[in-house]
Amino acid sequence: MPVNNRDIAEQFSRLADLLEVEGANPFRVRAYRNVARTVDSHSRGMADMLAQGEDLSRLPGIGRDLAGKIRQIIDTGHLPLLDEVAQRTPPALSELMRIEGLGPRRMKALYEALDIRSLADLKQAIDAQQVRELAGFGAKTEAKLSRGIERLAGNVARTKLIHAEQIAIPLIAWLKGSKGVKAIEVAGSFRRRQETVGDLDILVTARRDADVMERFVRYDEVDEVVSQGKTRSTVRLRSGLQVDLRVVPEVAYGAALYYFTGSKDHNVAVRKLAQKKNLKINEYGIFKGDERVAGRTENEVFGSVGLPFIPPELRENRGEIEAASKGKLPELVELDDIRGDLHAHTHATDGHHGLEQMARAAQALGYEYLAISDHSRHVSVAHGLDRKRLEAQIAALDHLNDKLDGLVLLKSAEVDILEDGSLDLPDAVLKQLDLTVCAVHYKFDLSRTRQTERILRAMDNPYFNILAHPTGRLINERARYEIDLEQVMQAARGSGCFLELNAHPERLDLDDAHCKRAHEIGLKLAISTDAHSTSDLELMRYGIGQARRGWLQADDVLNTRSLNALKKLLRRN
């Protein structure tokens, strides 16, 4: 089975942890962490690239040595250097370092002085009050580690973007109640519209006498005040989400917003550019020597290093800086570009509303079209439509379309892709539809080869249009099924099919890296909400966020087209 990028990244990141405990050259450790991130977020599989004879050392931060190590992992499944280091230093220390407040130096001290090599060892040492006796440790550090262990046990997954929004909105409103608060914005991965966020970074500018810090730690949902200072405080909310609040002066607001929006990799790369121009960028501004030359707005920050504004969603150091310097940044798709939704359900299957209600909701959003894509018969739990019921729905759609003004309901179905790659409804009924949205809903555990063949075979059906939620993953809940997406995307482009970017915040499937790959190979995507109710149609903005992270322009997106243009694209030859 091919080694995927995540496995490769995992090995390098463990290696980095262990070497750090051993006190290795920190820059070497950083190089291993960098390669882990680069590989993990790359839009194409390393194994695939090698198979195509591509030179991995052309990727940023990957030189001859690391390219060789990646090849070792792909060829053998193992990284010999990691095995070697694991002989000397217990590999479990890498897990232990996920405890908050436990970094490499303390880990090393605990391992050497108390022979701590597992979570159980550490708990025992804490209970016996041995940890506080070590040089550089104390009772408070011991207690902090103890709390860290408890939280680890509670397995704090990253928070889905939609939940982070539900938490952020009332908190922002509360903070705005503080006198003297001027600008306020959530930065970090939230602003970059990442599918999940680790914490919230809130930035404010405020009058000197403002009480915003006090108000922040008094917020009703605060469970624990982790730290509190004049310019920065950190709390943990009852939901488990950590929130940082930073107060910055107005002259530095742009610099701070830029700095705390990240990503870290992006910031580091831009700061290197600044160094070449003898400038220093930090959260307080852009400095030439001791003189602040810019910092009030983000535009000033970019301008100072000779770059145009880079939208937050692109700031991942995945090529956006080079693109910006060449004037080749993509013109990212926006919510306003969307003219319709191509995947929605009604109460004929597992939706909550009827045709007319869904149509009114789509009209309210200003859409030109809405595809009704109820499940096909195989999805029996959703009371999937058989030929007879689908034909009845088609008749109902014709009738309703006659009455509707400005909106066309498209006849569609979410057709199951059966295990052998055939479609769940006969061609005779599929051909009466305007489009099909085809999906895998069972047998997720086929081998990669068989799953890929299943989908490719389905695409051979001339009525196949869009592959819905192409990997089947549910964020934090269900891993994607094994599938060779590169092959599927190439095949789709070759045969006039499309892939869906499912906008539902639990799915966001395709992910950002694969959206970018689609953009690179010229495969168009449909951004669809998979709405099961009228209000679900508003989830489109999460899909837009993901699409922007994947460099998609309006032209890359099927449903930015007028109805006529869309119909042309859906016609397969």
Place this chain on the structure above:
DNA sequence: GCCGTTTTCGGCCCGACTGTTTTCAGTCG
């Protein structure tokens, strides 16, 4: 370990806060 209009060595982002210290190390972002 990577990188290079500083090109094969010598850099590699930097500041806030905490706790354990008595001037600073460790961690985090």
